[in-house]
Amino acid sequence: MKIINPYRPGAGLMPGVLAGREELIESATEYFESIKNGIPIQSIAFSGYRGVGKTVLLNRLQEIAEDHDISGYHIEIERTSSFIAKLSDCCKKFIRKNSALEKAKNVMGAALDALKSLEISYSPESSDFKLSVQERALYKTSDLSQGLQDLFCSIGEIAKKKKAAICFFIDEFQYISQEEMDAFISALHRANQLSLPIMAVCAGTPEMIKMLYKEKTYVERLFVFPKLEMLNETEVAIAIAEPGKKVGLSFTDGALKEIYNITEGYPYFVQQYGQILCNQISTDRNITEAFAKSILEKYYDELDKNFYMVRFNDRGALEKECLIAMAQADNLPCNISFIAKITGKTTKQIAPTLSRLKNKGLISFENVNEIDYTVPGFSDYIKRNQSWLIK
Ligand SMILES: Nc1ncnc2c1ncn2[C@@H]1O[C@H](COP(=O)(O)OP(=O)(O)OP(=O)(O)O)[C@@H](O)[C@H]1O
Ligand SMILES: [Mg+2]
Missing domain, CATH: 1.10.8 (Helicase, Ruva Protein; domain 3)
Known part of the structure; x- marks a missing residue:
């Protein structure tokens, strides 16, 4: 008789046992307890390669936060849609959830104004505020950072008054655009300065860490950066x-x-x-x-x-050649000049191809001019197909 399969291979599928993440869960739980008790705290940005377990950990942390009575909002960043629109939707849900209970109407009014202003400015089509053209002009702001800061400050005030806390759980953070990242980090920073109970737990590929560090000098103090490793x-x-x-x-x-x-x-x-x-x-x-x-x-x-195969087959001819050439390196990460040599191109010629492979999440730039696959075993997969190797 066949046995029931208790294992769960697949994107974001919670495993039977979430092994080896106890320390990270324990320290995140301390952060949740702290923010819930009105003590401002850093946000968390954990990184790891594809399939290492970022999404399942993020989901587990959201469950824990919600068990601590924190309002948790999950956002998955996609290249094709606006992160800010999703973020403002979450803020809207928080305002709605608290609108009936909130006695201080001026705080609620400020939050709604900030939300209107952000929505009208950055997602006018999706806005569900019924406003005249003149009113729209009045609310419109051209500064995304300022708009989001205002929104975070006002929802933070509501949360503080209610002794509540808000945590955004953001997956695929490496897909955020520069402008959105800038606005998000500034707003989080401002809320943190004002001791407002808002934090974020962000998950992304190692690319995310590089992007964050490039961003602002205070990012180091605003976030902790745990790295998700393979299981021992x-x-x-x-x-x-x-x-x-x-x-x-x-x-x-x-x-x-x-x-x-x-x-x-x-x-x-x-x-x-x-x-x-x-x-x-x-x-x-x-x-x-x-x-x-x-x-x-x-x-x-x-x-x-x-x-x-699903990662390899959909690639263009030169993309495939570059992936094959990487498998022929003695060690990974390997220098892009090696890939150029094997493929018979110049480094300049292969640069756009490597950049595409990076954007599709197949390779990562480790050090300057050095690349590696983002999933283990890729070079063995190529080698299992000997006939592909470039002579
Ligand atoms: N700590 C763990 N112990 C056991 N299995 C795990 C663990 N973490 C993740 N897995 C399993 O690994 C697989 C991938 O997990 P998940 O989708 O969370 O990875 P990911 O890092 O988000 O991947 P991607 O970058 O492609 O989105 C799933 O099948 C999941 O059940
Ligand atoms: Mg994932």
Whole structure:
């Protein structure tokens, strides 16, 4: 009989056990407790490569914040839509939620004015304020930073009066535009200066950290920057064995070690491996090292088909060549002059292609002129397809 699969490979799917994130969860919880008690606190910007578990951690932190009675708002930044519009929608929800209860009408009025001004200026089509042309002209501001600061200050005042707190949970933060980042950071900073109970937890690829540091000198004091790492051997063992236990699986130490070696502690791979293992089990529910090894081919087949191929196949010809050339480097990150040499181009010629690959989240610039894949095992995937290698 087939067993129920307790593993959850997929974007943003909460795993059976969120392994190895206890320390980060503990310190974020302290931040939530602090802001809830009216003590201003830094925001959190955690970074990590694709599939390392940013979204699931962000969602878990939002649950914890809400358990602490903090108003949590989830925003996923997309390149195609305005972050500020989504942010002002969240502020609108907060104002609505509190409008009936708020006695100090002037604070509420200021918040609504700030919201109107921001909406009319930056998303006039979506605005649901019914205003005449003259009124619109009156509210319109040309300074996004000022508009958002006013909004944060006024919703912060409401929160403070109500002994409440607000936290924005922002995913894919690296996709924010420069102008929006500037406005957001300034508004958060102003709220922090005024000891207003507003904070943010932002998740993004390592690119996000570089963008934030470029932004403002005070970013360092406004945020803490934890880095999400791969899981270590013990954490992989927990991520595999604990959900397995619930469906009657047990693992020898050798099997768990082997699974760590195979998945390299990459959370998405751990879930994917677990799922394949469940599909391959016959009657014996005790997983040995030999069994763990025996499903390796199936595991790579699955990863190649569902993980690497989708990233590789959609690329243009020169993009593919660059990805292949990277696999031919002795070490990663590798210098872009190496990629130029292998592809027979100049560094200038490949620069726009590398920039496209970066924007699509396939590679990252590590140091000046050095690049790496954003997911582990990509170079092995290329090497499994020997015929692609450039002679
Ligand atoms: N701490 C963890 N322990 C076990 N599994 C995890 C852990 N974190 C994430 N996973 C699993 O890894 C996979 C990827 O998680 P998630 O989508 O959160 O990654 P991500 O960093 O947001 O990826 P992306 O950058 O592509 O958005 C999911 O299948 C999830 O269940
Ligand atoms: Mg994600």
